[in-house]
Amino acid sequence: MDFANFLIQLLNSLQYGLLLFMLAAGLTLIFGIMGVVNLAHGSFYMLGAYLAWFLVSQLDSLVLAIVLGTVIAVVLGWLLEWLLFRHFYRRDHLDQVLLTFGLIYIFEEVRSILWGDDVHSVQVPEMLNWSIPLTDNLSYPVYRLVMSGVCIALALGLYLLISRTRLGMKIRAGAFNREMTESLGINIRLIHGVVFALGVALAAIAGMIASPVSSVYPGMGSSVLIMCFVVVVIGGIGSVRGALVAALLVGLVDTFGKVLVPQIAGMAVYMLMAAVLLYKPEGLFKQ
């Protein structure tokens, strides 16, 4: 592998890692702030992808579809929190696992009823459907660069929200000590609703922007969920910074593993997780 191709593989791993981060951030936020283990997180990713495919076929524009899809995801997240998750914050983690595991099945069946079981593709928007030549025989699709750009923008936005805004301050306070925050007059229920909706929206957006690149198929939620949990565990449950570092690490190991040692490509990421947990059982960064 020469230097140019090494750099391009770095770019590939960065792009994959950033997408994983978007998913993992939502998951780790929901766990860190509300203490809820949400196994249905992958289903939100799948929902986002199917929404993108459906809305693009109706509206003919991926951008419009993403905007509308985000609104739908936020509303859905808010409703789910209000109807279901709210009652599980103080429950045992196993109860939460049972609930969210059941939700996975429900979402799969709803998807099957609404949109069927077929595989679909989403077209890359015309404007972005070109490639930049990087070496003498390899070009890089511009859409993937834009995808990474969107992920970075959202990651920055998340950082600014949590650390520089009033809302972020309340969220952090609520995570630190719920009762105290409530007694200071802050509407913690509203905060939790906002955080949950945010987590769902992040997952759905990840599904929407990734849909032209990864195809839309049943079961796409489960395959990404496992990777998502690996990232959250390596990064430290509840730490968004940890999720970012871990996602980039997983992206690196998965990409270079596939290419350098194809025989163990499937295992490489889990070996990384085992190695990290041996040295730091609570993950790289504590909450």
Next chain:
Amino acid sequence: MTTRRIVLTRSAAVIGAASTGLLLPELARAQSDKVRVGFMLPYTGTFAQLGVAIENGFRMALNEQGGKLGGREVEYFKVDDESNPAKGIENATRLVQRDKVDVLVGTVHSGVQMGIHKVARDTGVLNLIPNAGVHVATRAQCAPNVFRTSFTNSQPTLALGKAMVANGHKKAVWITWNYAAGDEAFEGFEQSYTAAGGTIMKKLGLPFPNVEFQALLTEIASLKPDAVACFFAGGGAAKFMSDYAAAGLNKTIQLYGSGFLTEGVLEAAGPAANGVLTTMHYGDSLNTPRDKQFRLEYAKAFRLQPDVYAVQGYDTGLLLIKGANAVKGDLNSKKALYAAMEGATIDSPRGKWTMSKAHNPIQDIYMRKVENKENKVIGIAQKAVADPATGCRMG
């Protein structure tokens, strides 16, 4: 009990039993019934189009003969296998035990086929394979009641090696999904390519049905081979060709594939597929009189263009007709039925082919090139390609 009571109760029992048909002679029932044909095909999911095409082709073959098999009417049963190997045995058993089919036509996905194969070997039901190319079905686990009318996964790639070397492409990278069909396609490629003097630089793979090709495409670019050979099918195949073109690799590195790379996906792949060379036992532009007639009739009947899956379904019908006519509709005379099908020469739209001793087609493999959303046949890659049938103890 009194004698009268005994007589009355016993007559009631006999009449009751007779009315449920339990006392009717088995033979009489079988002869007057219709032939039960069971389809176990994917009607939903990624291979749904293929399942529909196979059934269409089969029905067309039978309808050309008046819709009868050996003079008997036909009754159809269907099960959607959803391309789910976990439910393979359960679905096949449903057709054999509940619907009591005489013939089981299925299926597309090789994983599901192994479930059917187990049921076929256990129950002895006649199983006609209209697509699944899994090797063992006509190799180590071949059976007298299992016939395949399609291909083995290595047949198309067995014809690829020599053609690639003849084109001057002596160093190649192989890429596919890491599952049975991909591994078996590689087997054919490895055998023919190395025998012809080619070198396989690297063998790349990713889990099925993952379509994240970016890292592997970058690796291919860094290796700078003369050509890339691959096996992908369905939506993943369209995605691979699109990504291959988006990475600009199609300008410098020729892409070859087992024919399934370009079957049924050319509409979705668009101009990205132009120039891709594939080998397969059929091509849409064969232009032989037999093929032209078939394509016309199929388009008239179903308002769709036929593809290789329709041809395989059609040939399955032709094969069963040959067998049924030879035994005059008595599908229980298994020895004669199997012998008739073993010795058959099928006048298929793909060209005439014969059945090997392991019950797999011996057929010509064509070289095709994609031009304008069409697979143009540019020649015969290899004539009369037979699967090695390693481990089959029949014949």
